[in-house]
Amino acid sequence: MASRATQVVPLEDVVVECHDAKTYRFSADGEPRPGQFLMLWIPRRDEVPMAYSYLRNPMGITVREYGDATRALAAEAKKGYRVGVRGPYGNAFAIEGTRALAVAGGVGIASVIAAVEAFAEANIPIETAFGARTKDELMLLDRLKVAGAVHLATDDGTAGHHGFVTDVAAKLLAGGTFDMVLTCGPEVMMKKVVDAANGRGVPVQASLERYMKCGIGICDACVLDDRLVCADGPIFWGEALAESKDFGHWRRNICGQRVKA
């Protein structure tokens, strides 16, 4: 059996990224590729899917404090704190094309940062449009800037364009020279990015998020239409998403009921 046993690992570093997100670094077996995720076991709390924001040991994840488990992790975790990890799971971003644009919203940057760096390493020019609610939430900027040009947007106008990152992305796409788009962020944002790229015939890859239990393609909790975000995704191509009834509209709740996204 392709065993991806739970590894209990001590945290080697905890970095505060902004008021509600931290990066946790640890060393574990496995060779994740850009866009893949792991299941993070926060002992006594929960286990949740997290994208790798650092691929090589000490690998890392960048976690926004959005629920009880992640808040508890942020409150308790310091160097030496032990978490469980299993992975890598899911597919990865395709590093291809001749000029790429990454569009990220909020902590969605954690899912694309490794891919942005991979494009740069592959000598494919890449630019990033990155939006957040406010300046403080624009994380991992140093790494983004090393990889390529960065275009910022904030809801409150504290940095970059005052407004939506999708407006920034639309303007960049209108330039007509990008032949690859990758995106991660709130689904309503990604829907706009995917529609815009599809409309221009530019290949687009989106990293999706759904509630997960198993993470390994058996429990059917994270289904998108008839695809599994954990095993068929989390990266989906724009042409598949164009045919999706669920993308941007529906999700499954923890009971498996289909509810409005």
Next chain:
Amino acid sequence: MADLRAEVAGVKLRNPTLLASGFLDETGGSMLRVFNAGAGGVVTKSVGPEPREGNLNPTVVELPVGLLNAVGLPNPGIADYEAEAKVAVSGGAAVIGSVYGRDAQEYAAVAKRMASYDVLAVELNLSCPHAKGLGTEIAQDPEAVEEITRAVKKVVHVPVWSKLSPNVADIASFADAAKRGGADAVTAINTVKSMAISADLKMPVLKNGYGGLSGPAIKPVGLRCVYEIFEAVDIPIVGVGGIETGADAIEYLMAGARAVQIGTALLRRGLDVFPRACAEMSTWMDANGYAKVGDLVGAAHGK
């Protein structure tokens, strides 16, 4: 070419490999995908009277010998499940509806509703080892198995398969109880109650503590259970537990099963597990002079 068609208590299947309950079967789209990949049929997620969240994570542990899970019966509830069943049934899938409840009355009510969704049979999950207050106690009590099966039989017009737990001293006596209740078939086995412990953290890995073990580790247990039931009780058996290859399926058929269910092997073989197991069965049957699935059933008993 061997004829792979199978029949369980009047339920006709294009081949004997069914998707086991609990795998890719919470939604209609996934069930149809599995059927279209080549499964002979699909058993639904166990569905109850109300929406249920299941257990908190961690709910699965991947082990070298199999899979430990305590997903805890999450499901959208029988009312919402109509839309899921409809997607699969209208798409042409052979669907067996799995149900659970707290007591005979609830089982009957949910089963009646499930049967109305045009499923070919109803499977009673009498044996989930990781949902508190559901299944575990029933699984240990032959009178409950009989009572629930009887209550369901009274209200549904399709065949009823009672799914049994291996976590008992004498599984054949439970098959006999199901038969007394009117079961048309029994499914054996559910997962084996198990646990995993993290030495580093000094605690069970599963949030629920206990879970159910599936996969290669439990195949010998499942084979033994099917064999024992076949010896003791005259009732059709659906075999499940650690089946991945055609050889595994043939062993279960020879132990006495008329069809088999596959779940955990999806992790190794993906959706191809169904066509691959069927092709392997067919090859073996041709080479060994078996023309049809029925010729294999119970062959290991030397009768």
